[in-house]
Amino acid sequence: MTVVGPKNRPMAELTALKEQLQQLEGVTAKSVSAPGPEAPLPKLDLKSQAAGQEDAGPRIQNASAVELEAAIAKAKPQLLAQLRPIIQQLEDAKIPADPAKATLAELTAGADAIYFRRKDIDNxxxxxxxxxxxxxxxxxxxxxxALEKALKTKQEELEEVEDKLKGSAPSNAPAQSSMPYNFKPQEVKPSVPVLLRPEAMPTLDSAAQKLGDLLSDPGLAGAVLAAAPAGAAGEAYLNAIRSAAMLVDYATGTLDYTKVGENGWGIKDRGAHQARAYGYGDKNTSAPRQDGSRQALHAAIQEALGDKAPTKALERMVTDRFLLEVGIPKGVAQDWKPTFAAVTQALKDELFVPLRAINECLERSMVGYAYQQTDRAKGKQISADMTRAVSEGRFEEWRRSLPENVVQLQALSDPQRQIFFDSLKTQAEFGSRKISTREGVGPDLFWATKTGGPSHGFDVMTRCVMALLTNLRTKVIQVDDASFALPAARAYLKLIDRPDGQKPLLALEGVQFDFGYFGDKGGVKTQIFTHAAQKAKEMGLELIALSFDYHGVGGAMGGIKEGQRSALIHPVVLLEASDYMGNGHDGPIRAPDKTTLRGLIYSP
Amino acid sequence: MGIHQLDLHPKKPSNRSTDAGRAAAYAKGQSDLFTALALDEDLLELIRGQARALYQTQRYDECKDVILGLLTLGDARPEYANMMVTCAEAAQDFMAAADWRAAAAGSWMTVEAQLPLETK
Known part of the structure; x- marks a missing residue:
């Protein structure tokens, strides 16, 4: 930076700097989300930034830009030590020059150092x-x-020696990083999933084998095959064994959220959960519960296999144990009517982990001045109700029946309500990329917020995901890129009522990209806006895009202008999680409240 | 091509050339990224200029990526923390914004400690 100025600046110039500073301070998230044509741009120069530091003493305030530059150059190592740890911890570990002579601990430390270097390259x-x-x-x-290649070679070298030291041959499995991180932007693939899917058990033999492996009981496979009924009943028995195996897999592989709490800051997306790329500490903490579950399930399965009607007994066992495993204490579910079909579907939809995390973290997550004891009690009740609805196969029905949700959608006519519930799908091509959008429905909602952020999810600020799961006015637009295995991005679309009988409107919030997605982000934003605009058009409502993300993306559409709209925010089931609806709308909303929304308005 | 033309069009440094020695040293943890890439101050200044341009045009998402890249390359300046505060707030990441705000205050104090005492 070449900013040259006199040592002692005249008063007029200082006044101008102060004005620049005020403008800079005015650039908050809210003003950025909807700047008017006359909105001031943030000013940036070294002096105005320095002048804005309340903690800085008179020496900073009075120094010339040249002096500041010299001081910055001098302080560079200290500045680096202050700023680098925010994006990534500084690597202290040494990479062994000769892996053959290194100890296991040195090799592990070296692998970590290489991991951080590869992350640097990714940056x-x-x-x-x-x-x-x-x-x-x-x-x-x-x-x-070349650096990336050299690091990869070095990593392989370390891993090979590490494998030898551990006494195990190198695996033939596809190459997988020990860290849940994707390095090469254009070739991002999620980690290899390890959770058990029904497709991996096409026959009774394979399912019995899996079950025996999971319970570390080689003799169990024989018992499973011996108890198999003949004829048409065999298919139901196979399904019961598959479900039992999936339940065992989840129960012995999922974290104990009563112990690890909201740990999702490090487990950022669904791919990492599918790969069970959890930290060693969390795995160790969860091991006692996993071992307990393994023993209990082993005993329960053996008991069911010895029953006169093993299929029914297995189905009952899966249903009952599922509720216990996802954190519903004994006795709470006495009056519930869970079905085997619904529980199996929940296992297939990968709802075990979200349900356990919500049941075990939600109450602790609702802390802070905004939440009262009654809110926490309500939260506990709602998470139990939600688990019940999932286990009885009526999750969507349950959401729609909540009294607060009936009020949230009261302004819609029946046809509009139907269009709102339907999952709109759009597709477009941006260059070589095929980008499609859809709306999350049912089980999708549990995982939707694990795309991007980690603003919130079932294991990160658990309370906030309840805003999506419980409030019917909130929909989530999910974006798929054909070249990316997981959802690439997501954005909330909310139905907002308006005061004085005015027509409601749809409000589109900002985009959250998956961490591993480096594709066409502009295309994704455009497609999300297009999706929301099409939905608004079909419902005959206005759309307001509340985030700066969408400025300029709907240029070809026409009928878009900046503006503001009054809004009537109805009370929520449990809480709201939105930074876009004005102050006081990110938490419990106990009474109807009027606010003003600002952004880009699309009037079909 | 004649030699006179070569003189008129001197060969530019190629971005396709590699240095295996530097790469190996980096992989062994013996050098930093800036050294391993053999970057120069002029190129860094260009990148800094781009970060400022992105910031002033409110393209905070991209601005953030550039600043993180600069920090990764070992280029630390106190105003980066101020810029990251705005970028994080624009992305609604208020926790990160708080971290960067604290880092900004600390960075400027570090810079202040390097200023001569007699500065007025």
Whole structure:
């Protein structure tokens, strides 16, 4: 930066700097989300940034830009030590020069150091994407690739020695990083899923074998085959064994959320959960519960196999044990009517982990000045009700029956309500990328917020995901990119009522991208906006895009202008999680409240 | 091509050239990323300029990526923390914004400690 100025600045210039600072401070999330044409741009120069530091003393305030530059150059190592840890911890570990002579601990530390170096390279790739082609051309791309290759080779070298030291042969499984992290932007693949799917058990033999393996009982497979009924009943028996195996797999592989709590900051997306890429500490903490579940399920399965009607006994066992395993204490579910079909569907939909996390974390998550004891009690009741609804196969029906939700959608006519409930699907091509959108329904909602963030999810700020799961006015638009295995992004779409009998409107919130997605982010934003606009058009309502993400994306559509709309926010089932609806709407809303929404308005 | 033309069009440094020695040293943890990439201050200044341009045009998502890249390359400046505060707030990531705000205050104090005492 070449900012040159006199040592003692005249008063007029200082006044101008102060004004710049005030403008800069005015750039908050809310003003950024909807700047008017005359909205001031944030000013950036070294002096105005320095002048804004309340903690900085008179020396900073009075120093010239040249002096500041010199001081910054001098303080560079300390500045790096202050700022780098925010994005990534500094690597202290040494990479062993000769892995053959290293100890296991040194190898592990070396692997960690390589992991951080690969993450560094990933940061540089991300930076390059935001730079113009001229700078990209000047950047030593080939050397960057060479560094990446060298790190990969070194990592493989370390892993090979590590395998030998551990006394196990190198695995033939597809190469998988020990860290749940994707390095190469364009070739991002989620971690290899390890959770058991029904497709992995096509026959009774394979299902029996899996069950025996999971319970570490080689003799169990024989018992399963021996108890199999003949004829048409065999199919139902196979389904029961499959479900039992899936339940055992989840119960012995899922974290104990009563112990680890909301740990999802490190487990960022669904792929990481599917790969069970949990930290060693969390795994160790959860091991006693997993062992307990393994023993209890082993005994229960053996008992069911010895029953006169083993299929029915297995189905009962799966249904009962499922509720216990997802955190519903004995006795609570006495009056419930869970069905085997619904529980099996929940296992297939991967709802075991979200349900356990919500049941075991929600109450502890509702802390802070906004929440009262009654809110926590209500939260506990609602999470139990929700688990009941899932286990009885009526989750959507339960959501729609909640009294608060009836009020939230009262302004819609029946046809509008039906369109609102329907999952709209859109598709478009952006260059070589096929981007499609859909709306999360039923089980999708549990996993929707594990895309991007981690603003919130069932294991991160658990209370906030309840806003999506319980409030019927909130829908989530999920984006798929054909070249990316997981949902690439998501955005909330809310139905907002308006005061004085005015027509309600749809409010579109900002985009959250999956951490591993480096595709066409502009295309994704455009498609989300297009989706929301189409939904608004079909419902005959206005759309207001509340985030700055959508500025400029709907240019070809027409009928879009900046503006504001009054809104009537109805009370929520449990709480609301939105930074876009004005102050006081990110938590429990106990009474109807009027507010003003600002953003881009699309009037069909 | 004649030699005179070569003179008129001197070969530009290629971004396709590699240095295996530097790469190996980096993989062994013996050098930092800036050294391993053999970057120069002029290129960094270009990237810094781009970060500022992205910031001033309110393209905070991309601005954030550039600043994180600069920090990764070992280029630490106190105003980066201020810029990251705005970027994080624009992304509704208020926890990160709080972290960066604290880091900004600390960074400026570090810079202040390097200023001569007689500065007025």
């Amino acid at each position: 540089v790739y991300r930076m390059l994407r935001a730079l113009p082609p001229e700078i990209q051309k000047a950047f030593p791309m080939a050397q960057l690739e």
